[in-house]
Every structure is written in C-alpha cells, then in structure tokens.
Amino acid sequence: AQTVTQSQPEMSVQEAETVTLSCTYDTSENNYYLFWYKQPPSRQMILVIRQEAYKQQNATENRFSVNFQKAAKSFSLKISDSQLGDTAMYFCAFMNRDDKIIFGKGTRLHILP
Amino acid sequence: GAGVSQTPSNKVTEKGKYVELRCDPISGHTALYWYRQSLGQGPEFLIYFQGTGAADDSGLPNDRFFAVRPEGSVSTLKIQRTERGDSAVYLCASSLFGQGPSTDTQYFGPGTRLTVL
Numbered sequence: 001a002q003t004v005t006q007s008q009p010e011m012s013v014q015e016a017e018t019v020t021l022s023c024t025y026d027t028s029e030n031n032y033y034l035f036w037y038k039q040p041p042s043r044q045m046i047l048v049i050r051q052e053a054y055k056q057q058n059a060t061e062n063r064f065s066v067n068f069q070k071a072a073k074s075f076s077l078k079i080s081d082s083q084l085g086d087t088a089m090y091f092c093a094f095m096n097r098d099d100k101i102i103f104g105k106g107t108r109l110h111i112l113p
Numbered sequence: 114g115a116g117v118s119q120t121p122s123n124k125v126t127e128k129g130k131y132v133e134l135r136c137d138p139i140s141g142h143t144a145l146y147w148y149r150q151s152l153g154q155g156p157e158f159l160i161y162f163q164g165t166g167a168a169d170d171s172g173l174p175n176d177r178f179f180a181v182r183p184e185g186s187v188s189t190l191k192i193q194r195t196e197r198g199d200s201a202v203y204l205c206a207s208s209l210f211g212q213g214p215s216t217d218t219q220y221f222g223p224g225t226r227l228t229v230l
Contacts, residue, residue: 043202045221091155101219103155
C-alpha cells in the first residue's frame with residue numbers, strides 16, 4: 001500500500017524567508033504522480049505544484065519548487081520569498097493510475113510578519 | 114459553475130440520524146470524487162464516479178455510507194445511522210476526464226463540515 005509521510009506537523013518562518021517542507025512516500029509503483037496541496041482556513045484544497053515521477057527535472061511554479069528524489073522517495077517543497085498569504089496547511093500527496101489521491105497528514109505553515 | 118460547490122457548508126446532526134451531503138462539480142467534468150478529512154488528518158478517499166457510475170467505492174468505510182450521481186453531474190453522499198466517529202469535513206473534487214493526472218487535475222470544493230452529536 002502507498003503511504004505518504006510528512007514529519008513536520010508545524011513550522012513558522014518570517015515573511016520573505018525561504019522554507020522547505022519535507023515529504024517521503026512509499027510505493028512499489030514506477031509510474032506515479034506527486035502533488036503539494038495548500039489548504040487555507042477556507043478548507044478548499046488548492047493545487048500548488050505537481051511532479052510526474054518519470055520526469056527527472058524538478059517542477060517549478062513561480063515561488064514554489066520541489067526537490068524530487070525518486071530513489072530516496074522524497075518530495076520536498078521549497079517556498080521562496082514567503083508571503084503572509086502562504087499561511088496554510090500543506091499536504092503532500094501521491095497518485096498512481098487508479099486516480100485516488102493519497103494524502104499525508106499535513107504541515108501547518110505560519111508566515112510571520 | 115466557476116468551481117466545485119458543496120452544500121451545506123456545515124451540518125450538525127444527532128447520532129442515529131440520516132444526512133445527505135451535496136456536491137456540484139465544475140460544469141462538464143465527468144469525474145467526481147469524495148474524500149473525508151478527519152480532524153488533524155489529510156483527506157482520505159471514499160468513492161470515485163466516472164459519469165453516473167461508481168468506478169471505485171473501495172474507500173467507503175461501511176454500508177452506512179452510500180453515494181449517487183444519477184445524471185452524471187450533481188452527486189449526493191448519504192450517511193445512515195450517523196455515529197460520532199463520522200464527524201469530519203467531507204470534500205468533493207471533480208476533474209474533466211478522470212483519466213489520471215497526466216491529462217487533468219482534481220479541483221476541490223470547500224467541503225461540508227459534519228458534526229454528529
């Protein structure tokens with residue numbers, strides 16, 4: 001069975017700093033997809049970034065980038081120049097071809113003014 | 114609509130009662146998903162519809178939970194004889210084709226917070 005582990009329940013950083021959220025996963029599949037979702041207090045899950053396992057190049061979306069280490073089954077999220085609006089729960093997630101998303105327990109991120 | 118909508122936003126019920134939670138997917142999306150998010154946890158998959166049929170219901174915890182999507186758009190998650198352990202946020206998501214993330218993305222609604230007293 002696939003599992004997703006986020007070892008940091010909560011983190012705080014100063015505005016404009018860079019922060020890295022950790023995620024590891026376990027799977028026997030070779031083809032799969034990884035995601036980072038953001039969940040603000042409004043509860044709505046928002047896709048931040050996605051990575052296809054067959055792609056070696058790390059995905060980047062503006063201030064958000066990932067460090068994907070397939071052999072180590074590691075998928076960390078780096079947020080550069082953090083902003084107050086980045087305060088939220090962040091979930092690392094995994095999907096294979098069956099379309100079910102498996103989420104980690106989340107990391108609560110606080111951006112401090 | 115512009116996004117996935119869910120009603121009600123909050124639902125409080127008593128143990129043993131029946132509840133229905135509604136999801137309106139993005140117009141034209143053929144795939145619809147239900148997830149349950151307990152306090153302090155990530156969402157957990159419940160059921161996935163492709164059109165009107167349930168393509169995968171392996172996440173439903175027991176036979177008190179049932180979901181329908183009779184016309185291939187709106188879906189209703191039904192919970193019979195509610196228990197306190199059913200208290201959670203129920204999230205709905207939809208995607209255009211449901212053919213995996215290589216072709217499309219799951220867009221989530223704001224969820225329904227269910228509280229069973």
